[in-house]
Amino acid sequence: MNKDVIPSVKNSLISERFQYSNIEKILNEDIQEVEVETTAVSDEVEEDIDFSNLKFNWSITAEQVYALKDRVIEYIKTIDNQVLATPDEECSFDTTVGLYGKMDNEIQVALRNIDFLQDVSPIKEIRDASTESSQEFDEFNLERWKNKKIFEKIEKARENHANGLFLPLKHEEDKKLLEDYYEAYRKSGLDLPEEDIKKLKEYQKKLNDATTEYNRALVEDTTTHIFTKSELEGVSEDFLEGCEKTVKDGEEAYVILMDYPSRDAIYEYAIKEETRKTMMEVYTKRFASNVDQLKEATNLRLKIANLFGYPTHSSYVLKDKMAQNQTNVLEFLEDLKVKLQPLAKKEIQTLLDLKKNITTELNQPYDGVLNKWDYSYYSRILLEKEYSINQEEIQEYFPIDEVTKEMFALYEEILSIKCIEVEDKNVWxxxxxxxDVYDKETNNYIGVIYLDLYPRDGKYNHYASFSLVCGYEKEDGSRVHSIGAMVCNFTKPTPSKPSLLIHDEVVTYFHELGHLIHQLLSETKWAEYNGLNVEQDFVEAPSQMLENWCWEPEILKRLSHHYKDVSKRLPDDLIERLIKTKTYHSGISNLYQILYGFIDMSIHSIKTINEIDDYNKLWDDLQREIVTIENVKDSYPLGNFNHLVGGYDAGYYGYLWSQSYSADMYFSEFK
Ligand SMILES: [Zn+2]
Structure with missing residues (x-):
């Protein structure tokens, strides 16, 4: 993926119908004691679990993950049986969907304790247990949604409320929950003929397998590349200090990982073109088999859409979205493309001129092409030359701890909240x-934000916000609070320097924090409707709106503290120059976003199986046409595009789509 990909929200609603539960106080087990089996969850796994009072246990063992999954499944079965045993005349909201809403609220902790660890646990055995258990859970759950008898009870409840056997529902969310459950059961294929239901089950299981394998490959990848010190000419010493040292061809060398900070360090700073090219090849030629998994997934999605009477997966997905249909999305993307291409053309020409000058100066041959591995490098140099922007200089003003402090302080002021960091050993x-987040005026507790900021082996390799608990109202009227986790890959601190953020990363940080604050502040009766569970082509808008603050002089002043002397703020002239770069290369970077939108729409709008034979060629062709920069030969960007298996299928355009709303909100509210 291009580095300009806007970080995603990982929305837990998408792959499952179940929701997440309560945590008021977190237990203080020691994360070091992973082998110790006597922990909160394990005790309860042996006994009866009170899901409504379950606390997270991040030092859970692999065995306990499997056991917990079994217990959740058992629990759900008892609720199903309770619903099924209800006589028709007693079916109401409270005895059917209300029970499920409550169950969905309460099993959140157990489910996230099972499935979140595949993305964050430092222990492979636990990641595997997490992947397998959530896959198994999803299969069990899919099966439930095909249970005609449950559907009939819900239908009855709906009828009984409509014909006066029970009072009409008063609470808007109850009404919506009843309708949504009814619709979800209908959409899960219960109206289909027996034969088709069988097919649907088979397709959904295969789809689940394909997407799980895709994600597993991403998380488990351990590719590294060894570059000699001379190959790495230009790359910062600070960065290299954090890399493992080795020897290659008798020369001092470094082991380079494939995480974002390493990739960018090479792409932007390695003087030797061959080094940048090699890095990009190693980086983009991974995950060939993931492209096959994705192709399989798109074929299966088509088959499922067909069963429901839709000609394509995109038409099936888009009918409930703001964009409504594929034509609207394609017109939107095409229109943007046409507007941006002339701008991008100029940007590319400027970079080419620069490349020509620099290669001539160095007495190197000039090939007259802006290669993909040239873009970040010359773009960085141009920023330094044209705008006198030196990222390394700016970085010194954004040590991550200071930025974190200021960012929270800013949110505290704007939203009248109070954020207090507490020591917590029960973390993964x-x-x-x-x-901990509180309401400033009432002192009421609002929820928890976890920050998991640095890359490590086996960790989710993008930037995302995860909802661990979606807040809800308990029967006694008290609230269960939201818990969210930010999972990022910022540069790790080294012994001599803290983690320093470039401005782009500050923006990303602000964006992700925006998602979590959005989640925490939302107050709904049911977890189902909490926080980030809004329309997908709108969910990015609040965070995108908040990004604008990172381009305001007074905010930049506040966020910045020189790491050697925290009283030193970003100087005015530097702020001025930085702000001028707000639209720097927005032609090229937005064309990449448009490319991703088109690719997603293309592979999810196929009308026949394997209609697009070669997904890699599709990418190459579209990139050439849209961005006008050649893709790396024989590379597999679609193998590392987890949005397309993580719920953004036929939905990637949403990033650009919601940007138009966010611009609107920002300029009408704050300007
Ligand atoms: Zn986002």
Whole structure:
């Protein structure tokens, strides 16, 4: 993926119908004691679990993950049986969907304790247990949604309320929950003929397998590449200090990982073109088999859409979205493309001129092409030359701890909240930080934000916000609070320097925090409707709106503290120059976003199986046409595009789509 990909929200609603539960106080088990089996969840796994009072246990063992999954499944079965045993005349909201809503609220902790670890646990055995258990759970759950008898009870409840056997529902969310459950059961294929239901089950299981394998490959990848010190000419010493040292061809060398900070360090700073090219080849030629998994997934999605009478997966998905249909999405993307291409053409020409000058100066041959591995490098140099922007200089003003402090302080002021960091040993890795959020005026507790900021082996390799608990109202009227986790891959601190953020990363940080604050502040009766569970082509808008603050002089002043002397703020002239770069290369970077939108729409709008034979060629062709920069030969960007298996299928355009709303909100509210 291009580095400009806007970080995603990982929305837990998408792959499952179940929701997430309560945590008021977190237990303080020691993360180091992973082998110790006597922990909160394990005790309860042996006994009866009170799901409504379950606390997270991040030092859970692999065995306990499997056991917990079994217990959740058992629990759900008892609720199903309770619903099924209800006589028709007693079917109401409270005895059917209300029970499910409550169950969905309460099993959140157990489910996230099972499935979140595949993305964050430092222990492979636990990641595997997490992947397998959530896959198994999903299969069990899919099966439930095909249970005609449950559907009939819900239908009855609906009828009984409509014909006066029970009072009409008063609460808007109850009404919506009843309708949504009814619709979800209908959509899960219960109206289909027996034969088709069988097919549907088979397709959904295969789809689940394909997407799980895709994600597993991403998380488990351990590719590295060894570059000699001379190959790495230009790359910062600070960065290299954090890399493992080795020897290659008798020369001092470094082991380079494939995480974002390493990739960018090479792409932007390696003087030797061959080094940048090699890095990009190693980086983009991974995950060939993931492209096959994705192709399989798109074929299966088509088959499922067909069963429901839709000609394509995109038409099936888009009918409930703001964009409504594929034509609207394609017109939107095409229109943007046409507007941006002339701008991008100029940007590319400027970079080419620069490349020509620099290669001539160095007495190197000039090939007259802006290669993909040239873009970040010359773009960085141009920023330094044209705008006198030196990222390394700016970085010194954004040590991550200071930025974190200021960012929270800013949110505290704007939203009248109070954020307090507390020590918490019950986390999945010692790096993870725990922040409690309160209402400033009432002192009421609002929820928890976890920050998991640095890359490590086996960790989710993009930037995302995860909802661990979606807040809800208990029967006694008290609230269960939301818990969210930010999972990022910022540069790790080294012994001599803290983690320093470039401005782009500050924006990303602000964006992700925006998602979590959005989640925490939302107050709904049911977890189902909490926080980030809004329309997908709108969910990015609040965070995108908040990004604008990172381009305001007074905010930049506040966020910045020089790491050697925290009283030193970003100087005015530097702020001025930085702000001028707000639209720097927005032609090219937005064309990449448009490319991703088109690719997603293309592979999810196929009308026949394997209609697009070669997905890699499709990418190459579209990139050439839209961005006008050649893709790396024989590379597999679609193998590392987890949005397309993580719920953004036929939905990637949503990033650009919601940007138009966010611009609107920002300029009408704050300007
Ligand atoms: Zn986002």
């Amino acid at each position: 890795h010692p790096d993870v930080r725990h922040i």
